[in-house]
Amino acid sequence: MAWDLDALIEKAQRRELLPENTIRELCNKAKELLLSEDNVRHVQAPVTVVGDVHGQFYDVLEIFRIGGQCPDTNYVFLGDYVDRGYYSVETITLLLCLKVRYPDRVTLVRGNHECRAVTQVYGFYNECCEKYKGGLVWSYFTDVFDYLVLAVVISDTILCIHGGLSPSLHTLDQIRVIDRFREIPHDGPMADLVWSDPQQVDGDEISGFTLSPRGAGYIFGEDVTRHFLEINGFGHICRAHQLCMEGYQILFDDMLSTVWSAPNYCYRVGNMASLLEIGPGLERYFNVFAACPDDQRTSDPQGGEVSFKALVQELLMEEDERKSKDFQKSYDSYSQNVALDVQDTGIVTNFRTSKTLSQYFI
Amino acid sequence: MSNDNALHQLLTSVSCRDLVDRTQALRSPHPPSFSPPEHPICLDSELTVQEACAALAKHRISSAPIYSSEEGGFIGMLDYKDVVAYVLAVLHKIPHDTVVDSEMEVTDIVKRALTQGHANVPVKLLSNMSLKNPLVVVDAAAPVLDAVEEFVRAKVHRVVVLDKSVDGKPTFLGVLSQSTVAAFVASKFGKLSSARIPGAHWPRGDQTIADLKLVQGEVLSVTPEDTVVEALYRMHENQISSIAIIKKTSDGTEMWGSISMTDIKEVLGRKRGWSQLLQPTKAFFTSLRNTQAIENDGRDAVPSFVVHPSTQVITAIEKMAATHTHRMWVVDNSDGRTRGVVGVLSLSNVMPLLLM
Numbered sequence: 200m201a202w203d204l205d206a207l208i209e210k211a212q213r214r215e216l217l218p219e220n221t222i223r224e225l226c227n228k229a230k231e232l233l234l235s236e237d238n239v240r241h242v243q244a245p246v247t248v249v250g251d252v253h254g255q256f257y258d259v260l261e262i263f264r265i266g267g268q269c270p271d272t273n274y275v276f277l278g279d280y281v282d283r284g285y286y287s288v289e290t291i292t293l294l295l296c297l298k299v300r301y302p303d304r305v306t307l308v309r310g311n312h313e314c315r316a317v318t319q320v321y322g323f324y325n326e327c328c329e330k331y332k333g334g335l336v337w338s339y340f341t342d343v344f345d346y347l348v349l350a351v352v353i354s355d356t357i358l359c360i361h362g363g364l365s366p367s368l369h370t371l372d373q374i375r376v377i378d379r380f381r382e383i384p385h386d387g388p389m390a391d392l393v394w395s396d397p398q399q400v401d402g403d404e405i406s407g408f409t410l411s412p413r414g415a416g417y418i419f420g421e422d423v424t425r426h427f428l429e430i431n432g433f434g435h436i437c438r439a440h441q442l443c444m445e446g447y448q449i450l451f452d453d454m455l456s457t458v459w460s461a462p463n464y465c466y467r468v469g470n471m472a473s474l475l476e477i478g479p480g481l482e483r484y485f486n487v488f489a490a491c492p493d494d495q496r497t498s499d500p501q502g503g504e505v506s507f508k509a510l511v512q513e514l515l516m517e518e519d520e521r522k523s524k525d526f527q528k529s530y531d532s533y534s535q536n537v538a539l540d541v542q543d544t545g546i547v548t549n550f551r552t553s554k555t556l557s558q559y560f561i
Numbered sequence: 562m563s564n565d566n567a568l569h570q571l572l573t574s575v576s577c578r579d580l581v582d583r584t585q586a587l588r589s590p591h592p593p594s595f596s597p598p599e600h601p602i603c604l605d606s607e608l609t610v611q612e613a614c615a616a617l618a619k620h621r622i623s624s625a626p627i628y629s630s631e632e633g634g635f636i637g638m639l640d641y642k643d644v645v646a647y648v649l650a651v652l653h654k655i656p657h658d659t660v661v662d663s664e665m666e667v668t669d670i671v672k673r674a675l676t677q678g679h680a681n682v683p684v685k686l687l688s689n690m691s692l693k694n695p696l697v698v699v700d701a702a703a704p705v706l707d708a709v710e711e712f713v714r715a716k717v718h719r720v721v722v723l724d725k726s727v728d729g730k731p732t733f734l735g736v737l738s739q740s741t742v743a744a745f746v747a748s749k750f751g752k753l754s755s756a757r758i759p760g761a762h763w764p765r766g767d768q769t770i771a772d773l774k775l776v777q778g779e780v781l782s783v784t785p786e787d788t789v790v791e792a793l794y795r796m797h798e799n800q801i802s803s804i805a806i807i808k809k810t811s812d813g814t815e816m817w818g819s820i821s822m823t824d825i826k827e828v829l830g831r832k833r834g835w836s837q838l839l840q841p842t843k844a845f846f847t848s849l850r851n852t853q854a855i856e857n858d859g860r861d862a863v864p865s866f867v868v869h870p871s872t873q874v875i876t877a878i879e880k881m882a883a884t885h886t887h888r889m890w891v892v893d894n895s896d897g898r899t900r901g902v903v904g905v906l907s908l909s910n911v912m913p914l915l916l917m
Contacts, residue, residue: 283851311861312861316863316864316865317861317863317864319817319864320817320818320846320847320850320851320864321847321850321851321861322847322851325847384894385863385867385892385894394863396860405755406755407753407755408753409753409754409755409883410753410879410880410883410884411883412857412860412862412883412884412885413860413861413862413863413884414862414863414865414866414880414884414886415863417753441859441860442858442859442860464859465855465859467855468855468859
């Protein structure tokens with residue numbers, strides 16, 4: 200049987216479930232690849248950082264439309280690929296395919312949901328059993344999770360981890376010596392990296408670390424963050440792990456930021472999501488986006504071609520909610536859309552529209 | 562110079578009133594799920610079971626005193642153990658000839674529930690059904706140490722604090738629970754606490770769970786396939802408030818999760834909730850954890866809160882305070898990888914330590 204990754208990727212993008220044997224092969228190849236990666240992986244900008252996606256497959260496709268397809272854009276995914284959403288299996292399958300196909304363009308970091316204990320409770324295990332009649336596929340995936348890296352450093356300046364800092368980890372070298380090829384333990388530096396949270400701004404200022412209400416990891420403050428950045432010569436820490444209503448959050452005087460990439464989390468929270476686009480000169484831009492429209496969630500993911508007329512009608516219907524200034528902005532975007540429609544077909548794809556409109560919502 | 566009596570001094574210098582006030586003042590810095598109710602909650606004796614459960618759930622407390630206007634005072638405490646006993650009785654799980662400390666026999670309560678619907682059973686009939694939590698009162702001016710002594714003597718989880726300073730009827734100030742006292746101790750002696758007393762030392766707290774011989778060796782458990790009723794029944798029968806869900810694997814056992822008495826509020830607080838009783842424990846536990854996370858701004862917690870035999874007692878207490886739970890499961894980690902449950906450390910185990 201020929202192993203054609205491009206064909207598999209195409210199937211995965213159509214939300215077609217791959218056969219069990221193929222999943223096993225895919226996971227084995229992924230493990231081989233990841234085995235040679237250090238706990239701390241170094242990449243160069245430009246790169247786009249993606250936060251939690253939690254099985255929201257259509258929103259992941261939206262991410263590729265907005266941020267650019269692989270391998271045109273370099274990606275660092277910060278973990279939490281599975282649980283909660285309805286399509287955890289399809290999501291992790293697609294991401295593993297892309298990793299194996301473009302190993303230097305895609306980096307997969309481990310999140311707190313990439314472990315056996317958590318996936319049994321928060322949905323991934325159940326989904327695997329339903330879609331593959333039995334727990335074998337779940338065990339293939341959770342075995343791969345043991346191999347995912349723990350941290351990424353972008354251009355020797357920006358540290359990316361899933362959760363946060365640990366009182367046991369002061370230097371990058373200490374992260375490098377962890378034995379990561381195992382289930383995430385209940386405590387210790389590996390657990391802290393995927394479970395910790397920065398202290399939220401509306402609380403009393405804490406110094407150092409306090410125990411986290413999540414039952415693993417710590418809550419850490421500004422002083423700890425500054426100390427870590429100084430000792431290791433970094434300029435910024437980017438992490439995920441916490442829901443942000445606006446899609447992202449910047450804390451501690453821009454020393455730390457949270458990126459969250461699952462819009463309308465659990466299909467009910469109504470939050471925005473974002474991608475952190477890091478330019479060649481290390482400029483940071485949070486590209487905010489909303490959930491993929493409902494009418495695109497069940498069929499052909501290539502869809503998103505809407506007629507210009509329909510767009511106009513839709514926006515005109517909401518006129519009474521806008522002030523004239525906003526209407527002027529949307530009108531401008533129409534002209535931009537018209538400009539994008541270089542072949543005068545009367546059709547502009549959705550991702551182009553969202554890209555132009557998104558500038559008005561930041 | 563270490564101050565070994567620091568704990569004793571702390572517990573004798575702070576009054577029950579101070580601690581109740583302090584808890585009620587701690588509101589804004591904490592996430593909504595952990596803030597105490599605004600006024601001390603007590604339940605009218607004529608409220609139905611459903612209304613009472615909804616009130617407990619809404620205010621995120623696990624117990625409240627029951628006030629009878631007829632008798633002009635508190636007639637008992639309602640907590641989830643009572644509700645569970647009621648549920649089990651209704652489902653014919655406890656023998657009907659067990660006499661309860663109330664004017665009606667269990668059979669009458671059950672009959673009434675079955676014929677008139679659960680909605681019509683007034684909560685006063687439940688107040689001491691479990692026989693587990695008699696109403697214990699402490700004076701507001703008494704030191705916290707007295708409350709701790711009551712926790713140990715009467716084997717209760719909480720006491721009612723009454724202010725008897727004003728002549729005539731005593732005023733109900735609030736409920737002082739084991740969790741409040743433990744959280745207070747954690748804030749003053751915890752290694753990571755910002756409010757810890759500098760230089761103070763609680764020698765017993767520095768000892769490990771294993772040192773203090775608090776590791777039982779094994780715990781009562783149910784399998785992920787057992788039903789919720791089965792779990793409640795075993796808890797009721799063995800007089801425990803939480804049970805581990807343990808799965809047998811090819812190389813030993815694995816802790817899957819746990820169910821506690823307070824989870825009953827998920828069952829009784831909503832429509833058709835009773836059908837959840839017949840679900841397997843793993844489905845119930847899973848849906849519980851998923852809803853809790855949404856209520857906590859999407860912040861997922863670990864499936865089980867654990868410590869190790871080598872964990873210091875003060876750390877375990879700090880963790881209980883941080884996670885707002887009443888117990889930590891003790892998991893063996895001697896070779897760094899095993900996950901077998903070897904014991905449970907609950908607040909009831911901690912309280913006697915505060916007296917030593």
